[in-house]
Amino acid sequence: MRPRCRWSGGECIDLYLLHWRGAHPLRETVLGMLALVAAGSIRHWGVSNLDVDALAELAAVTPAGAAACATNQVYYSLSERGPEFSLLPWMCERRMPLMAYSPVDQGRLAGNAALARIGEPRGLTAAQVALAWVLSQPGIVAIPKAAAPEHLRQNFAAAEVSLSAAERARIEARFAAPKGKTPLAML
Ligand SMILES: NC(=O)c1ccc[n+]([C@@H]2O[C@H](COP(=O)([O-])OP(=O)(O)OC[C@H]3O[C@@H](n4cnc5c(N)ncnc54)[C@H](OP(=O)(O)O)[C@@H]3O)[C@@H](O)[C@H]2O)c1
Known part of the structure; x- marks a missing residue:
């Protein structure tokens, strides 16, 4: 109890x-x-x-x-990959999960045409591709916010999606990894 x-x-x-x-x-x-x-x-x-x-x-x-300390909750999405440069490796080394807030960039990634094209052959929406990518990163948990029941269903389904190496390469060609240390972004 x-x-x-x-x-x-x-x-x-x-x-x-x-x-x-x-x-x-x-x-x-x-x-x-x-x-x-x-x-x-x-x-x-x-x-x-x-x-x-x-x-x-x-x-x-x-x-x-x-x-x-159980986690550090930070802004992390395809459009905000700054934590990958030093924060995420530091946390992974210590087995502390990074909790990604705003993982679909407050809904903005749901309207991304490139992500929609990548997801289309598998019946995935752009938001699902964005969320599946965040969840595929090591040591990440994500907290998308969804008020619409359909979004909630899609987000649960995205947690089961495994992206192929080819899909990841296409995604990462559009949303580049950080090349250096930047101040931690906050919303
Ligand atoms: N620690 C901090 O400083 C901090 C800062 C910011 C946010 N947060 C937390 O992070 C969580 C989420 O962040 P957030 O709300 O800023 O951003 P988010 O989860 O990236 O985006 C939420 C927006 O995306 C839409 N959405 C969600 N799933 C979707 C889907 N499958 N398809 C299309 N649209 C979808 C939602 O629409 P609907 O609602 O209409 O479904 C909502 O407009 C919240 O719990 C928030 O409190 C923490």
Whole structure:
């Protein structure tokens, strides 16, 4: 049975994220998160919008194992591949999943004609191709937002799509990998 929150009587929060770095020392935030885990208010904790330098600082004060930071949620999509240069490798090395927000670029990739052409022979929409590509990257989970039931169904189906090497090459020819370090993009 799940632990119940002491403060609300409701169920425990599965994953609680620090939205961005903010003004408070990371060490204090980590201690606060660990106190919430110990109190049974949250099961796991993580961060968002942190680049390698801040994650390295966080790692110095974060315990290992089950109490460690569960994820870093950042803007990552075909149109925003910056995290691949150093952030994603850093996180993969430490087996910390990167949670991709806005993975269909807030709906913009759904209207991309090149992605629609790549998906058409398999009956996939442009948004599904974009999402399948994000999910095919190592160490990635994605959180597309969809209010339309049809979009929700398509996004679940995209999670089952395995792109061929030829499809990946066509996609990546249109959306190039980063050639250098860029500041972490945020929405
Ligand atoms: N941590 C942060 O700082 C941060 C920043 C931004 C966003 N986020 C989070 O990331 C999540 C998603 O991000 P987002 O909403 O910005 O962008 P997104 O998921 O890339 O795009 C959402 C838009 O795409 C449309 N869409 C979704 N699936 C589609 C499909 N299969 N076909 C066509 N259109 C589709 C949605 O339409 P409908 O809704 O009409 O279905 C909606 O307009 C949200 O939970 C958000 O809170 C976090």
